[in-house]
Amino acid sequence: MKKHTILFLILLILGLLIFFNIQAVTSFAGRYIYPLDDAYIHLSMAKNFAEFQTWGITQYEFSSTTSSPLFTFLLAILIKVFGNWEYIPLVANTVAGLFLIWISHNYLKQFSKLTYTIFLASIVLLMPLHLMIMTGMEHVFHTLSMVLVLLAFKKYLEHETPRGFSNLALIAILATGFRYESLFFIFFMCVYLFFIKKEYFQSIALGLFALTPVLIYGWISLDHGSFFLPNSLILKGNTNNGLVGFVTRMAGNGFRGISVLILVLILIAQIFIKAKGERLWMNKISKNAIPLIVFCGFSLHLMFANFGWLIRYEAYLVVVVLFAIAPFADSVFQKRTGDVILKTEIIVFLLVVFCLRFIPMVKNQTLASKNIYDQQIQLADFLHKYYKDSKVVANDIGAITYYNNIHLLDTYGLGSIEVAKLRKDEHGKFADTKDLKDYIYNTSRSQDFDVAMVYHTWAKMPDYFTKVGTIEILDNYICGGSIVTFYAVKKENTDKLRSQLVEFSKQMPKDVIINIIK
Incomplete structure (x- = not known):
């Protein structure tokens, strides 16, 4: 079976999952209802900004209610152009989801057919992509932008061209605009450029570009009497709650995010195996640039962000980790002789994550x-x-x-x-x-x-x-x-x-x- 045929089958599966979910919801509601009230928060703010030029949950006053300013702004543009329709987020997410699959296809087609099939299916089913589309939230756009950031950073490390850096900086701005958690990963990209590559200007410039959405939105919020950060981050973030509260919430994140932790175990194994033959620490790090950045970014998310609530907060982490471990998994799968246990463990871990993430959502999404x-x-x-x-x-x-x-x-x-x-x-x-x-x-x-x-x-x-x-x-x-x-x-x-x-x-x-x- 050719890879394009596999791509078509996976797209068909995605379409069927979306269709059956819409049918299930329509059967009791008469129309599709988003599985999170937060989707209507985005819609309400976008409607008010498009129709009344008020950035707020109501048309009467400013409120920093959204945790994804760029997604809300995108919806406002779409409402302004096409009118106020409650399914605009659903259509926009579908388009973004198709782009994510296409980018994944282009990235994975360099590997063996087995790796291509397993990882393209994993990106769709372990995220799971159909659920993130159906939430009407920003998570598909955030995941897409984070994948593009990683690919742009990888390409810049390989070629180090000015155009490659400008592309990286632009995508970093978009990723942060969709969700501030993107900064966890971009921060370690800056650290890598500064300490490993000795590219001090590029490191600082990338950090400043990535911070642009935070600084602009923060300045606007302060000017309207609000917090620098969105209200949701202030009220829900894992900060300023004492050491005991911090550790307790981090442990809760670990429990709720066990599916991602399982994938991270593969990532850790990859880092140790690839670094094993290198004597110098600089070589160990440079051999594992992308995996280390993904691991460190995940660690910051574990400490300071959230997991759970319809498994959406960690959805982008699943895809990012899958991108990071795909080359390693391909090298393992292609060895005719070698560590059979490692091959089996990768497959088993992916199946466990499937059972933890996809199967419960078949019921819970509806x-x-x-x-x-x-x-x-x-x-x-x-x-x-x-x-x-x-x-x-x-x-x-x-x-x-x-x-x-x-x-x-x-x-x-x-x-x-x-x-x-x-x-x-x-x-x-x-x-x-x-x-x-x-x-x-x-x-x-x-x-x-x-x-x-x-x-x-x-x-x-x-x-x-x-x-x-x-x-x-x-x-x-x-x-x-x-x-x-x-x-x-x-x-x-x-x-x-x-x-x-x-x-x-x-x-x-x-x-x-x-x-x-x-």
Whole structure:
């Protein structure tokens, strides 16, 4: 079987996976629903920037809610050109996914047919690519840009031309713009250029180019009264939480990212085997330039970034590691005599990662979309029917802002900078602080808010809010909580909100449990 035939079959498999997932979601929702509310955060911000020139989760104020400024900006351009369509991220991700497969094909075709087949299939199935496309998030673009950065760096080391460096610098800017974790790897590229290649100017220049999106976006955010970094990085990042908290979160990352750790074991074996015959440390390092950069970049991600949440945070790591170990695996596979154990281990490790990443997602991907449909889409529809231009207190904010024009008080802090400032030292613990409760109390009362729809475990509401009812979803996998509580902010609106919930409950999915408090 020719490699182009294998490529066609893998593309066919990808298409079928996307088709069947859309069919599964459409069967209960009537349309495709993204498996993460975060996708609607990107859409909401992109819509507001395209239509109202406001970089924010609502059209009324700036908010540094996105953790991928370049992806949100790209969606805003597409919305401006083609109009506000909720499936623009799906189409854009599909195009990026096809580019990723094509780049992978061109890279892997230099190897044996066995290596080509195993690794091209692994890139699609272990990521897994269809899931990252269907999330409507930035991860396909980030993975594509990171692969291009590695290939550009490899090419620059081989030829060291000015054009090669300019290409590397440009792609580094894009990679950082899509996700700041790209800097983990680019930093070690700079270290390699500085200490191993003695190219001091190129090292510093590459670092400055890569930092450009961070510096520009940080300056804009500060100018609007926000943090230098996006709110999500401040509220979720593994920093400033003491040594014990740092180690605990890193251990949690290791547990959630066990699938990537398995691949990294192959990477470590590759580094030791390739360095074994070299006496000088400089030669050991230069022989393993790409594998060492990937290992060090992975280590920084393990320490400071996140894993999990629909296995998306580490998806790019899977592909990057696969690119790094492909040449080594090919040399192992092509040896007619040699270490049979090593050949077997590579295959077994890839199969284990397949079982850890792909197989659970066959069920969980559809379940996640079901959760979002049952909860976030229902909340958005409720607001659209009764409060589409009102002032709302909430703490999961994607769909409800995308489908409506509400004024928002986000008690989590992603969409409200004053809340983020109060919560920045909690590190995801949802501490019930007096300052936060007072801020919700004062803001809701002074600005005349109408209704609150919150996970009560994320933040306690003021005593003068009247609890009217709850909705509860079953088999919660992806939402921040299974129960959302409705409050009337003004006592005189209690009966009105209660009757609205009763009326709306008639059109909600049958397996959503609604409880009206009388």
